[in-house]
Amino acid sequence: MSGTSAAGVDDALFSGWSAPRLGEDDPSDLLTETNLAPHDQVCRVGYLPSGSCMGDHPLGKPFVLEFGDSRSLHFDWACVQSGMSIANPLKLSLEYTKTMMGFLFFNPDPRHIEMIGLGGGSLAKYCHHALPDADITVVEIRSDVIDLREHFLIPSDSDRFRILCGDGADYVKASPARPDILMVDGFDDVGQPPQLCSSEFYDHCYSRLGPEGLMVVNLWGKDRDYRHHAARIEQSFFGNLIIVPSEGTSNKTVFARKGSRISLSTAELERSETVFKDRDARFLPAIGKRIVRQFQRRTKQNR
Incomplete structure (x- = not known):
């Protein structure tokens, strides 16, 4: 090399x-105007590891957050690993x-x-x-x-x-x-x-x-x-x-x-x-x- x-x-x-x-x-x-999934305009936790709650540090375990049309994957509260539009998942x-x-x-x-x-x-x-x-x-x-x-x-x-x-x-x-x-x-x-x-x-x-x-x-x-x-x-x-x-x-x-x-x-x-x-x-x-x-x-x- x-x-x-x-x-x-x-x-x-x-x-x-x-x-x-x-x-x-x-x-x-x-990208596309196709509406592929319904969504609620609210902020909520989509998925947290067992025993965790909002504000906890989930010790590197993945969790999902939703805010309006956005669903995101996290390992902590500071950084987004991946994001998805709920209305248009593609x-x-x-x-x-x-x-x-x-x-x-x-x-x-x-x-x-x-x-x-x-x-x-x-x-x-x-x-x-x-x-x-x-x-x-x-x-x-x-x-x-x-x-x-x-x-x-x-x-x-x-x-x-x-x-x-x-x-x-x-x-x-x-x-x-x-x-x-x-x-x-x-x-x-x-x-x-x-x-x-x-x-x-x-x-x-x-x-x-x-x-x-x-x-x-x-x-x-x-x-x-x-x-x-x-x-x-x-x-x-x-x-x-x-x-x-x-x-x-x-x-x-x-x-x-x-x-x-x-x-x-x-x-x-x-x-x-x-x-x-x-x-x-x-x-x-x-x-x-x-x-x-x-x-x-x-x-x-x-x-």
């Missing part, structure tokens, strides 16, 4: 970026999940998707809906998170969708499958588990991917080690990646490809817009523009 330092990756990938503000009519706000409520779906610009028709980390199942649920020809496997280490799947209307296991309880790092190392897309969004009540951000893990991800396979990783920008994590991905994927900050949050999405050089042009973006509108993915052109801007900035920095 290449010996690029964390500081070098920091300069190459994170310098000169400032988040643009999206307008009121930005397509990321226009809507990607958190900005970083929309950014992660940007993998469709690099592979619009994946047949085998793997996900490390379930959370509230936003990405799993959306991919199941928007990509009916894709086989989807989700690996989640915590059985108590999986137990909450019905609260977030996550599809039942089927011949093309399944949730496995296990360590994602062990699964990536041992599974013989060769996914087209490998999405890594695994966090616990402390942050990103060490086994999901090590050089060994990213090396295994690279080896496991099929030809032209793409790894998509959610990094938390407020993690003091996130630039080191980016450097490890850069090494494992021989520099073939782009990092796209999410609008209005500290999340950074890494798109790293095995195979041909990763790229996205304005012309390619324009050709894809009709396809995404047909898939109820009208938020994606805005994500694509952000990805293109990152490629353009990198090109200018390398001149």
Whole structure:
């Protein structure tokens, strides 16, 4: 693997970026008008671990809160792990999940998707809906998170969708499958588990991917080690990646490809817009523009 330092990756990938503000009519706000579930405009606890009550610290155990149309997964009172619109459960409520779906610009028709980390199942649920020809496997280490799947209307296991309880790092190392897309969004009540951000893990991800396979990783920008994590991905994927900050949050999405050089042009973006509108993915052109801007900035920095 290449010996690029964390500081070098920091300069190459994170310098000169400032988040643009999206307008009121930005397509990321226009997902679908279908009302899929009724809801009450009240604040209430949807689910708490046994023996807990509002104001308690539930000691890292997952719980569900509802406020108006929002249902969210928490490990503590300070941080939202996943969010869902009760009226429209398919809507990607958190900005970083929309950014992660940007993998469709690099592979619009994946047949085998793997996900490390379930959370509230936003990405799993959306991919199941928007990509009916894709086989989807989700690996989640915590059985108590999986137990909450019905609260977030996550599809039942089927011949093309399944949730496995296990360590994602062990699964990536041992599974013989060769996914087209490998999405890594695994966090616990402390942050990103060490086994999901090590050089060994990213090396295994690279080896496991099929030809032209793409790894998509959610990094938390407020993690003091996130630039080191980016450097490890850069090494494992021989520099073939782009990092796209999410609008209005500290999340950074890494798109790293095995195979041909990763790229996205304005012309390619324009050709894809009709396809995404047909898939109820009208938020994606805005994500694509952000990805293109990152490629353009990198090109200018390398001149």
